Amino acid sequence: MTAALQLPSLLDEKQDWTVDDLASLPKDLRYELIDGRLVLPSPTGFHQILGVELVLALRPGCPSGYAPVPDLSLSVDRSNELRPDVVVIPESALRRSPVPIDNALLALEIVSPSSRARDMKSKVVAYAAAGVQSYWVVNPEDVDGIVLTEFRPGVDGAYDVVTSTNKLFTTEVPYSVVIDLPALTRLRNRVSGD
Template sequence: MSAAVAKLAQLRPGARGYTVADLHTLPEDGPRYELIDGSIIVSPSATGSHNMFARWIAQLLEEANPDTAYVVGTDQSVTIDEHNEPRPDVVVYPSAHLDDSPFPVDGVQLVVEVVSPTSALRDTEVKRVLYARAGVPFYWVVVPDSDADTIALAELVLEEGKYRYATHYTSGVFRTQQPWPVEIDLPALAARTARYRRPS
């Protein structure tokens, strides 16, 4: 039994589930953990393609970043409240928290989740409600399709406490002004991925 599994077995959730304090007692060298509505989510190690998509999007956001007020991070824990600490694939947050881990959700401008087979419902539904409740103004959901060699992106914007689609799952060139002007050539990224999968 691993140290992480043994520690999880020792934890006793309260009436509302586990807390951030419980989460922080788990070994840092174990699996990827998130705390969602009092439940500790143990995610399998991400695939190389999943990490590539997150890294490429983070890099494009960083290259378009107009100043130093915000930074772009990947796979970092964000504390929302006592029972919620997700770990988004990409996050744009205040540079004042550059050296903090985890950091508070206050001031987070954008969260990006790359959907994998084990996270589809969590990324498209559960986290959508969670990030809206936390007041994150912009939320992108990225859906790769390895069979069709496409990458689709949905841009959601917070209005009156709920997200609405500003862009509904485009697989073309995505352009937005939020959190700053950026262009993401999804067909080019999909083609690059296909070349890795089927090298000549």
């Protein structure tokens, strides 16, 4: 029996996963480990297009020696191996996966209907606890347009929402970035036929 055929029974049997258990998974499987729960994401085509657009928007001001990368695993601890849709990491870490989370300058998640609670709750806690200084969540499904929510550590170390907008997003943290959310919304509407 192939690994792909064994995977559903393996998932049904296992409740609490650790990073050590991930070695038993097929090498080409996309997964995240969040608080000991194995998650198998299945992004839509627009989700992936949006990820590429965001990588391109993050490139121009990216600090020397860093690169925005789509879909790369970050090792956090024994119960968490996160896989942000986009992460900005040192170029020296590009040849390995997972990358230690303390190398991440920025983590960005694109919300899907099945990931909203994880992206806005579990991952907010995990990224803040790991010391990631900038965490952004992009919601492509908002009726008023694509919304970007920016989180940064507050005085207690937990994240605070700094910005939530569907307008032109500009920031200097962690570096100079401009994201044209109205243009991305027009792309979304064109792709969806709205």
